[in-house]
Amino acid sequence: MEFFRIKKDIPFMRHALALNAVSFATFIASVFFLITNGLNLSVEFTGGTVIEVAYEQPADVQAVREVLTTLNYIDVPVQNFGSARDVLMRLPTVTGQTSGQQSEVVLTALRAADPTVTLRRTEYVGPQVGDELAVNGLMALAAVIIGIMIYLAVRFEWKYAVSAIIANLHDVIIILGFFAFFQWEFSLAVLAAVLAVLGYSVNESVVIFDRIRETFRRYRKFTTVETINHAITSTISRTIITHGSTQIMVLSMLFFGGPTLHYFALALTIGILFGIYSSVFVAAAVGMWLGIRREDLIKAKAPGAGNDTDPDDPNAGAMV
Secondary structure, eight states: OOSSOOSSOOOGGGGGGHHHHHHHHHHHHOOHHHHHHHHHHHHOHHHHEEEEOOSSSSOHHHHHHHHHHHHTSSOOOOEEEEEEEEEEEEEEEEOOOHHHHHHHHHHHHHHOOOTTTTTEEEEOOOOHHHHHHHHHHHHHHHHHHHHHHHHHHHHSOOHHHHHHHHHHHHHHHHHHHHHHHTOOOOOOOHHHHHHHHHHHHHHHHHHHHHHHHHHHHOOOTTOOHHHHHHHHTHHHHHHHHHHHHHHHHHHHHHHHHHHHHHHHEEEEEEEHHHHHHHHIIIHHHHHHHHHHOOHHEEEOOOOOOOSOOOOTTTTTEEEE
């Protein structure tokens, strides 16, 4: 399905060096902020206090968040738990306060707004649990990256696997760089968004690589640069349809999903935008500089075995 077709190939690779220089600078800046600022890890990673309260009537979660804001708990997870009357809060550790003291302060503030609130339970989640979650998250990220490399190396060729992984790591590091620079809360939901972006980005790279292989097969006299430009140009309509519809959904979560989905949707928004960019100007460009060529993807056929070119190709009878 295509909304439109561009008849003349756009010379994307003409600007690859300049755009990749910008990408490299952005990547280095992201690494710098990750090292100097670090991530603002949520209570799921750092440890903290979990408080569950109950109301006689369905709870106003937004009102609970506003009460916590007055206590300097900004953007902490607050959600209904079990029923509309039960509310669960995850609070970061406060220096000089025990878990019990934290729950007393919070409960007093909540009762000032609604005297019917009662404390159901309070628990302390220690940093050991947070360390375990962090290690498991990094292991999941490493497993995804290794799996992607193996898949691309088998389906295409090692140069394509290297190109795609560089592009994917580019996306992940830049997302983390945004969270480090602005000190947005990094939670398990954001980690899930980062893993989703990995899959999303590699899917776009695979589509472009597939079209590169097809173009190599059909147009034998195309240079590598011409092949890449043609492949990217011919997928623009598909990219607009797929990523446009996905971005609309993600933006809906960002603007209307509330605080619970805000950073999850924000990570996806950044990741999708950079995923499109990196598939074109990072993955394809790196592949070009690694020296991808027709022979990497298409095996030469024995004499008399026929050819694999499109009948409309004027070079269909050329020698391999």
